[in-house]
Amino acid sequence: MNLRFITPTLHGVADYTAGIGLIIAPFLLGLGQSSHIAVWFSVVTGLAVFVASLLTDYKYSLARVIPFQGHLAIDxxxxxxxxxxxxxxxxxxxxxxxxxxxATVVFLVVSLSASK
Incomplete structure (x- = not known):
């Protein structure tokens, strides 16, 4: 039984969703009570996730520059x-x-992602 059921295409959809979530969620959740870094680190990471997704070799990519295995390493x-x-x-x-x-969600997604 193969537990790696997240295809590269599904992973890509999750990446775009996560990128947007990392940008919006800190404001919706009221982060920044202990430090403003909590907000802005998430926003910057969300933007980076979105850009990396646009450059990864999977469906819905703009330019397939980053191999999917390299993308998993970044994750x-x-x-x-x-x-x-x-x-x-x-x-x-x-x-x-x-x-x-x-962090837990990203570890799970990577561990359940099938390589091409």
């Missing part, structure tokens, strides 16, 4: 970064939980 780097951001910037409460939750 892992984002997940690890999200895990440590609360410690590095002394985020607490909802700010920290937001990053740990997103």
């Amino acid at each position: 892992l780097l984002v997940a690890v970064t999200f895990m440590i951001v609360p410690f590095v910037f002394a985020l607490t409460g909802i700010d920290a939980i937001y990053y740990w939750f997103n």
